[in-house]
Amino acid sequence: MQFDAVLLPPRRAKMLAQGHWRDRTINDALEDCLRNCPDKLALTAYRVEAGDVRRFTYADMARMADRIAVGLTRLGIGRNDVVACQLPNWWQVTLTYLACSRIGAVLNPLMHIFREHELRFMLGHAETKLFIVPKQFRNFDFEAMAKGLQAELPALRHVVVVDGDGADSFEALLSGPEWESAPDAAEILHANRPNGDDITQLLYTSGTTGQPKGVMHSANTTFSNILPYAGRLHLNADDVVLMASPMAHQTGFMYGLMMPIILRARAVLQDIWQAPKAVEIIRTEQASFTMASTPFLTDLARTVAEAGVGLPSLRLFLCAGAPIPSPLVQQAQQTLGVKIISAWGMTENGAVTLTRPEDDDERAVNTDGLPLPGVEVKVTDLDGHALPHGEPGQLYVRSCSNFGGYLKRPELNGTDCDGWFDTGDVARMDERGYIRITGRSKDVIIRGGENIPVVEIEAMLYQHPAIAAVAVVGYPDERMGERACAVVVPKQGESLTLPELVAFLKAKQVAMQYIPERLEVLEAMPATPSGKIQKFKLRERLRTHLTGGAHGG
Numbered sequence: 001m002q003f004d005a006v007l008l009p010p011r012r013a014k015m016l017a018q019g020h021w022r023d024r025t026i027n028d029a030l031e032d033c034l035r036n037c038p039d040k041l042a043l044t045a046y047r048v049e050a051g052d053v054r055r056f057t058y059a060d061m062a063r064m065a066d067r068i069a070v071g072l073t074r075l076g077i078g079r080n081d082v083v084a085c086q087l088p089n090w091w092q093v094t095l096t097y098l099a100c101s102r103i104g105a106v107l108n109p110l111m112h113i114f115r116e117h118e119l120r121f122m123l124g125h126a127e128t129k130l131f132i133v134p135k136q137f138r139n140f141d142f143e144a145m146a147k148g149l150q151a152e153l154p155a156l157r158h159v160v161v162v163d164g165d166g167a168d169s170f171e172a173l174l175s176g177p178e179w180e181s182a183p184d185a186a187e188i189l190h191a192n193r194p195n196g197d198d199i200t201q202l203l204y205t206s207g208t209t210g211q212p213k214g215v216m217h218s219a220n221t222t223f224s225n226i227l228p229y230a231g232r233l234h235l236n237a238d239d240v241v242l243m244a245s246p247m248a249h250q251t252g253f254m255y256g257l258m259m260p261i262i263l264r265a266r267a268v269l270q271d272i273w274q275a276p277k278a279v280e281i282i283r284t285e286q287a288s289f290t291m292a293s294t295p296f297l298t299d300l301a302r303t304v305a306e307a308g309v310g311l312p313s314l315r316l317f318l319c320a321g322a323p324i325p326s327p328l329v330q331q332a333q334q335t336l337g338v339k340i341i342s343a344w345g346m347t348e349n350g351a352v353t354l355t356r357p358e359d360d361d362e363r364a365v366n367t368d369g370l371p372l373p374g375v376e377v378k379v380t381d382l383d384g385h386a387l388p389h390g391e392p393g394q395l396y397v398r399s400c401s402n403f404g405g406y407l408k409r410p411e412l413n414g415t416d417c418d419g420w421f422d423t424g425d426v427a428r429m430d431e432r433g434y435i436r437i438t439g440r441s442k443d444v445i446i447r448g449g450e451n452i453p454v455v456e457i458e459a460m461l462y463q464h465p466a467i468a469a470v471a472v473v474g475y476p477d478e479r480m481g482e483r484a485c486a487v488v489v490p491k492q493g494e495s496l497t498l499p500e501l502v503a504f505l506k507a508k509q510v511a512m513q514y515i516p517e518r519l520e521v522l523e524a525m526p527a528t529p530s531g532k533i534q535k536f537k538l539r540e541r542l543r544t545h546l547t548g549g550a551h552g553g
């Protein structure tokens with residue numbers, strides 16, 4: 001595979017001079033751990049349904065990484081070859097990444113919820129040579145799916161099956177034989193080690209508006225994000241990181257897989273989110289930090305309150321992906337005793353903004369945080385002019401952690417000659433430099449010249465007791481240009497009318513111009529495999545089927 005990471009060379013000299021890029025890779029970090037703490041527990045992986053736990057010291061982890069790396073070369077995998085891995089949060093993800101890094105191969109972690117339609121495109125686009133899947137997970141036969149796809153993908157040489165019972169199993173090919181003791185192992189393990197600018201990770205975006213894009217990251221882009229992220233949160237070698245968010249997303253990959261190794265800390269993986277199990281794991285493993293979306297925090301706080309047990313070791317819970325309701329912050333503090341951190345980021349950058357542990361709690365409720373060191377943000381109007389504090393506009397990011405580009409699609413890189421990346425988000429910045437994401441640029445609804453803060457309205461509606469899912473989208477109107485429609489999936493047994501929705505928002509003192517003037521009730525939202533609502537499909541539905549005028553669906 002030839003990686004066209006055209007966004008890396010133009011900024012290399014500046015990033016090195018400023019100290020953001022250090023040309024260190026995960027190999028260097030793991031070797032530091034071997035020198036300083038080889039017998040320290042590095043990784044604990046829980047498989048909830050299987051009921052088993054696997055533990056690795058740093059010495060164990062390095063040995064297994066070497067073993068899998070040599071095994072990969074025996075299967076014809078070499079420098080710049082793509083290894084796809086469609087696994088839940090199992091230890092094999094971490095060890096396969098470390099193994100790929102030993103031989104210069106590139107890991108492409110894929111969400112386990114993807115099926116043939118998504119995989120056919122991603123595996124073909126990446127020219128994937130080896131595909132690792134579970135034999136079964138959550139009652140689905142991944143082995144049969146992967147082998148069925150193999151016939152359609154000429155580049156795909158091998159399907160390797162975790163827990164398989166044949167010659168193509170992960171255990172038989174990679175983790176079982178003591179490949180690291182082979183006579184040629186030392187040469188294999190050092191001949192093709194990547195440098196700081198080589199692509200080390202390929203991660204596909206979810207594709208809410210079209211085909212997924214393959215985001216390319218190097219050691220320099222990932223390390224330059226992880227180090228200031230850990231610094232902002234005061235994380236160090238004494239921390240235990242619980243990761244239940246998928247490692248096929250940047251949240252899990254950068255902060256659950258890479259960060260603990262870089263800090264010489266300990267990672268604890270949970271493959272299926274069950275809040276009671278998470279409570280048990282946190283208490284057993286003495287986890288001090290975790291990062292997940294808001295529903296995880298809600299579940300954890302409720303479970304702890306019902307069980308009447310404490311989590312004294314848990315110090316920080318970082319929420320990203322949606323605004324955090326104020327009552328949830330209060331409940332989490334009372335029941336969990338943790339500090340809630342709000343953050344915003346993208347696959348293309350990693351975390352961009354974080355609140356600080358020292359901040360007042362309202363910062364986590366009302367903002368998405370301050371830019372990390374090495375990150376610049378600006379909010380502009382449509383003509384590129386900077387906007388005053390408090391004014392919503394287009395959000396641009398110029399960061400040491402900005403990606404290398406989209407694989408084979410450089411025309412979509414969205415980065416100007418000065419290095420500013422168009423996030424596609426709408427945000428406002430306050431006088432202290434904190435930002436708040438208010439919507440996507442394509443989600444902006446301009447009603448009579450007034451921008452409706454879509455994300456904020458959605459966040460409020462999610463607090464309605466009858467609503468399970470909601471999306472606010474625009475529809476054309478001759479007089480106002482656009483009006484807003486709330487598309488709602490009710491909770492089981494619940495119903496909702498437009499007057500009830502309006503009354504709910506009025507009670508929250510929302511400006512009348514911001515209140516949706518239509519309500520559409522659906523049984524389910526159109527969504528990507530990763531669960532992101534496909535608003536373009538909702539807009540198409542409105543354009544096709546609605547004729548104007550408010551109604552209560």
